[in-house]
Structure formats: C-alpha cells, structure tokens
Amino acid sequence: MGHADTLLAMGGAFLAAAFLARLGARFGVPTIPLFMLAGLLLGPHTPGLVLVSDPHDFEMLSALGLVLLLFYLGLEFKLDDLRRGGRRLLTAGGIYLLLNVGAGLGFGFALDWGAREALVLAGVLGISSSAIVTKILIDLGRISRPETRLILGVIVVEDLFLALYLAALQPVIGGAEGAGETLLQAAKAFGFLLVLAAAARYGTRLVGRLIQVRDNELLVISFLGAAVLVAGVSELLGVADAIGAFMVGLILAGTSSGPRIRKLVHPLRDAFAAIFFFAFGLALDPARLVSVAGPVAAAAALTIVMNVIAGLLVARTYGYGPEPAADIATTLVARGEFALILGAMAVSAGLDGRLSSFIAGYVLVLAILGPVIAKRADLLARALRAVRPAPPSPAPSEEEAPVPAER
Structure with a gap:
C-alpha cells in the first residue's frame, strides 16, 4: 500500500465510521457495531467501493486502538470499589460470571469447534461491554439510581476477571506444546502481572514523580510511550499486549497526574478504538456471517436468558423490588469491545475461522x-409485580456498592 493510498484509506475509514455513527445516533444504536459495519461495507468481501483491499494494512493501527482501549479501562478501574463493595459485590459479580461464563463454555463445547475455541467463547459470552452498558445508563437517565451502583460494581468484577482470564488464556490458545510449556508460559505471564500489580499497589508515588510534567504534550508522549512499551514487553512474555496496557493504566490512575491523563487520552482512545472496530469489520466475510447465523441467534438468546436469571438472583440478594430488579436484569446484556478483543486474539492464534465471524455477528x-x-425493563418489572408483589427497594449503603465512575 503506497503512502497516498494509506492516507486515503485512513481518512476514508474515519469519515465512514463517523458518518454511520452519527446516523445510528438518531436511532439510539451504539457506535461499536456501526464502526464494524463501516469496515464490513468498505472491505474486500463486499461488492462496491473497496477502501482497504488488505485488512493487514490496518494491523498496527488496530493494535494501537486495542492498547488504548485497555489502557483507558485501567485508568478507570478502581480497586477501592471492590473493597467498598465487600463480599456481597463479589458474590453479585460471581453470580454473573458463573452463569454467563459457564453457559458460554458449555455452548462452545456444544458447537464442537474445538476446546481452545470453547475457552474463547466462554469469555465472549461471559463478559458485558462496559462501554455500552455505561452509555445505556447515561442515555436512560439511570446513573443516579441506587441499583446503578450495583450494576457498575458487577462491571468492575467482570473487568478484573477479564484481565486474569486473558492472561491465563494466552498460552493456551497460543499453541503451547504440552502441559509443562503451558504452565511455564502461564507462570511467566502471572509473574509479570504480579510485578505490575505490585507497582500499582506500592509504586504509584515513584511513578507519579517520574511522569509528572506541566506540559500536556510531554505528558501525552510519556504515558503513550509507557503503555505501548509495556504492551510490547507483555507480548514477548506471553501476556496479551492489551493486558500490559491495562496494568499501566492501573498504575497511572493512582498518580497525581491520573485525572489529567484520563482527560488527555480520551480523544486518542475514541479515534483509535474506532479504527480497531473498523479493522475488525474489514476482515469479516458476509458469507461467513450468514453461515453462523444459527449459532449467533442461539448464543444471543442464551445470553439474554442467563443475564435475566443472574440479574434477578443478584437483586434478590440485595433485597431489591421489581423495578430495580428489572433494571439490573436487563442492563448487562450488551456485548462489545471485550468480545472483539478475544476475537482478535483468536485470529492471531489461528483458531477456527468461523470464530471471528461468529463473534462479530x-x-x-x-x-x-x-x-x-434495557429500555423496556418496565415489561419485566410488570411481570415480576404480577408474580410476587414486593416492598419498596432499600437503597444500598456506601459500603455495599461502588460509586458510579464517569467513563
């Protein structure tokens, strides 16, 4: 791809993604599937205008988008939220993970695409999209509701699980030969994560002094360099590059520069994340999407059922009434960026080609x-009231669930 062609492709990608996102905003459609749709329509597998003939041309930009996505998530992640939530919050998150990850694993083995593919599907079906869920809460005006603290707390638990799951999954799907090599790679991965976790727990003051600078330009260069460098080291040690970036974000979040970094990285995250989703769409073949339509429909139905069951169980644990119980049960259904991260890992590991098409659909x-x-949660609340009238819901104390964070 020549220099002029690269610029044309990049500019067209940004504009196409922006156009579809603005069009979808009028109908309340999230941006993530629209960015993917832009890549699908302008990629080599659909008739008409082909903006990018080889999806690999966007590989580095896509990798940077993934790194920035997880880096930002690390900046927003607060371990104090888990401490404030206590056992009840861990129990709530555990219920969601047990039902959804368990259902995803069983579904993966039922498809008979392979054991490694089943492990990927367990994570795909098991983790909600924090970006879409948070946007739903904002759009529906539910941020200030008491049950929203619990919903965001479940997201925190899921995010932590995802970081550990990706670290454990990498050597398994990466083709490690034998149990010994798998354990060795896993040990290196978790050892590296422990070093970064120790830095996040005890080294924030030192890191804060090293990165502190008044000039915004130098600060951007510093945190971007740190995130990309550690992501590269992570990849060399058998840890997903995105997890290294997540840990850098976690470390920097505790520094005095954390609020400035969150503000400065936001536009970078949005721009390159759009390219990540666009690049994922480029690799999709509509014919393959049609071929996995049945499994996609079955998985979507399974996810909806499992999330409603998990939400109602969690609401019962907290003593919520029908309306907040319905909100909890219907809000965490969406899947997005984390599923696509697992899809990108599956593609790079050379797993079954149907997997990426399934995940996209x-x-x-x-x-x-x-x-x-989520918008029609009132229908579920009405059904719950008909089955068993409940007293007004108590608002949780500050110790029971985390305070909603702006994302």
Whole structure:
C-alpha cells in the first residue's frame, strides 16, 4: 500500500465510521457495531467501493486502538470499589460470571469447534461491554439510581476477571506444546502481572514523580510511550499486549497526574478504538456471517436468558423490588469491545475461522438488542409485580456498592 493510498484509506475509514455513527445516533444504536459495519461495507468481501483491499494494512493501527482501549479501562478501574463493595459485590459479580461464563463454555463445547475455541467463547459470552452498558445508563437517565451502583460494581468484577482470564488464556490458545510449556508460559505471564500489580499497589508515588510534567504534550508522549512499551514487553512474555496496557493504566490512575491523563487520552482512545472496530469489520466475510447465523441467534438468546436469571438472583440478594430488579436484569446484556478483543486474539492464534465471524455477528446482535431490552425493563418489572408483589427497594449503603465512575 503506497503512502497516498494509506492516507486515503485512513481518512476514508474515519469519515465512514463517523458518518454511520452519527446516523445510528438518531436511532439510539451504539457506535461499536456501526464502526464494524463501516469496515464490513468498505472491505474486500463486499461488492462496491473497496477502501482497504488488505485488512493487514490496518494491523498496527488496530493494535494501537486495542492498547488504548485497555489502557483507558485501567485508568478507570478502581480497586477501592471492590473493597467498598465487600463480599456481597463479589458474590453479585460471581453470580454473573458463573452463569454467563459457564453457559458460554458449555455452548462452545456444544458447537464442537474445538476446546481452545470453547475457552474463547466462554469469555465472549461471559463478559458485558462496559462501554455500552455505561452509555445505556447515561442515555436512560439511570446513573443516579441506587441499583446503578450495583450494576457498575458487577462491571468492575467482570473487568478484573477479564484481565486474569486473558492472561491465563494466552498460552493456551497460543499453541503451547504440552502441559509443562503451558504452565511455564502461564507462570511467566502471572509473574509479570504480579510485578505490575505490585507497582500499582506500592509504586504509584515513584511513578507519579517520574511522569509528572506541566506540559500536556510531554505528558501525552510519556504515558503513550509507557503503555505501548509495556504492551510490547507483555507480548514477548506471553501476556496479551492489551493486558500490559491495562496494568499501566492501573498504575497511572493512582498518580497525581491520573485525572489529567484520563482527560488527555480520551480523544486518542475514541479515534483509535474506532479504527480497531473498523479493522475488525474489514476482515469479516458476509458469507461467513450468514453461515453462523444459527449459532449467533442461539448464543444471543442464551445470553439474554442467563443475564435475566443472574440479574434477578443478584437483586434478590440485595433485597431489591421489581423495578430495580428489572433494571439490573436487563442492563448487562450488551456485548462489545471485550468480545472483539478475544476475537482478535483468536485470529492471531489461528483458531477456527468461523470464530471471528461468529463473534462479530454476536456482538452486532447484542450491541443493538442490549439498549432496546434495557429500555423496556418496565415489561419485566410488570411481570415480576404480577408474580410476587414486593416492598419498596432499600437503597444500598456506601459500603455495599461502588460509586458510579464517569467513563
């Protein structure tokens, strides 16, 4: 790809993604599936205008988008939220993970695509999209509701699980030969994560002094260099590059420069994350999407059922009434960026080709259905009242659930 062609492709990608996102905003459709749709329509597998003939041309930009996504998530992640939430919050998150990850693993083995593919599907079906869920809460005006603290607390638990799951999954799907090599790679990965976790726990003051600078330009260069460098080291040690970036964000979040970094990285995250989703769409073949339509529909239905069951169980644990119980049960349905991260890992590991098409279709369906289902939570609340009238819901104390964070 020549220099002029690269510029044309990049500019067209940004504009196409922006156009579809603005169009979708009028109908309340999240941006993630629309960015993917832009890549699908302008990629080599669909008739008409082909903006990018080889998806690999966007590989580095896509990797940078993934790094920035997880780096920002690390900046927003607060371990204090877990401490404030206590056992009840861990129990709530555990219920969601047990039902959804367990259902995803069983579904993966039922498809008979392979054991490694089943492990990927367990994570795909098990983790909600924090970006879409938070946007739903904002759009529906539910941020100030008491149950929203619990919903965001579950997201925190899921995010922590995802970081550990990706670290454990990398050597398994990466083709390690034998149990010994798998354990060795896993030990290196977790050892590296422990070093970064220790830095996040005890080294924030030193890191804060090293990175502190008044000039915003130098600060951007510093945190971007740190995130990309550690992501590269992570990849060399068998840890997903995105997890290294997540840990750098976690470390920097505790420094005095943390609020400035969050503000400065936001536009970078949005721009390159759009390219990540666009690049994922480029690799999709509509014919393959049609071939996995049945499994996608079954997985989407399974996810909706499992999330409603998990939400009602969690609401019962907290003593919530029908309306907040319905909100909890319907809000965490959407799947998005984390499923696509697992899809990108599966592609790079050379797993079954149907997997990426399945994940793309699954994300498209639930990213669109998620907001619709959350908006009609009143239907579930009405059904719950008909089954068993409940007293007014108590508001949780500050210790029971985390305070909502702006994302």
